[in-house]
Amino acid sequence: MAVPPPSPKAELRRDLRARRLAFAGDRQAIDLHLASLLAQEGPIAGYIAHKGEPDVLPFLMRAFYLGHAVALPRPGTETLEFIRWHPDLVMEPGLAGIPQPVGGEPILPRIVLAPLLGFDRAGHRLGQGGGYYDRWFAAHPDATRIGIAWSVQEVGALAPEPWDMPLHAIVTEKEWIAP
Numbered sequence: 001m002a003v004p005p006p007s008p009k010a011e012l013r014r015d016l017r018a019r020r021l022a023f024a025g026d027r028q029a030i031d032l033h034l035a036s037l038l039a040q041e042g043p044i045a046g047y048i049a050h051k052g053e054p055d056v057l058p059f060l061m062r063a064f065y066l067g068h069a070v071a072l073p074r075p076g077t078e079t080l081e082f083i084r085w086h087p088d089l090v091m092e093p094g095l096a097g098i099p100q101p102v103g104g105e106p107i108l109p110r111i112v113l114a115p116l117l118g119f120d121r122a123g124h125r126l127g128q129g130g131g132y133y134d135r136w137f138a139a140h141p142d143a144t145r146i147g148i149a150w151s152v153q154e155v156g157a158l159a160p161e162p163w164d165m166p167l168h169a170i171v172t173e174k175e176w177i178a179p
């Protein structure tokens with residue numbers, strides 16, 4: 001049987017993955033934008049960067065040592081759980097080889113830094129396609145949704161899916177975008 005042609009979304013994801021991996025971005029420029037979040041109440045959730053995603057761990061460490069609760073995601077079957085980070089938290093390779101907490105205390109973040117594959121200026125996002133962030137955002141509509149991406153991941157306009165929760169902000173090395 002013939003293999004179905006790739007969907008436009010799958011092609012877009014492939015293109016954006018390549019762009020993200022090839023871009024040598026200034027991580028500290030993203031940190032400078034994120035610093036404004038330190039004035040807000042947490043907990044604040046990030047992620048362990050993989051395949052060219054901006055590394056937000058130094059920012060999370062800074063937040064932690066300033067007294068904020070910080071958290072890392074652990075994917076379950078369909079949605080995410082966020083686990084409180086502390087220096088002794090044990091991690092193991094999880095989905096796609098991304099380190100994830102073993103055990104630990106589940107907490108509810110107020111601010112979520114979500115890694116993006118693509119975004120547009122209206123705050124629509126394209127992720128890995130697992131629906132993990134989509135489902136978590138739908139179940140926790142009061143959390144502040146902040147997308148993290150390199151500027152080269154911007155696309156003209158993403159057609160929003162019915163389940164999409166728009167981002168409150170997108171942070172790139174160039175700017176803080178508030179749709």
Ligand SMILES: Nc1nc2c(c(=O)[nH]1)N(C=O)[C@@H](CNc1ccc(C(=O)N[C@@H](CCC(=O)O)C(=O)O)cc1)CN2
Pocket residue numbers: 017047048049050051053073074075080095096098115127128130131132133
């Ligand atoms: N750093 C990071 N952590 C994260 C995510 C993420 O996108 N980035 N997630 C976001 O949901 C969750 C984990 N879910 C993920 C789901 C799928 C893939 C994934 O499929 N990555 C492959 C592509 C697979 C393919 O060939 O289609 C890859 O590594 O390129 C990665 C993470 C939670 N943690």
Ligand SMILES: Nc1ncnc2c1ncn2[C@@H]1O[C@H](COP(=O)(O)OP(=O)(O)OP(=O)(O)O)[C@@H](O)[C@H]1O
Pocket residue numbers: 125126127128129130131132133134135138161163164
């Ligand atoms: N709130 C929701 N409830 C149930 N299913 C959902 C919900 N949101 C998304 N999904 C499902 O998740 C799948 C992936 O959605 P989509 O292609 O938009 O991924 P994505 O936004 O790139 O993924 P992610 O959220 O992991 O970054 C879709 O099949 C969709 O049906």
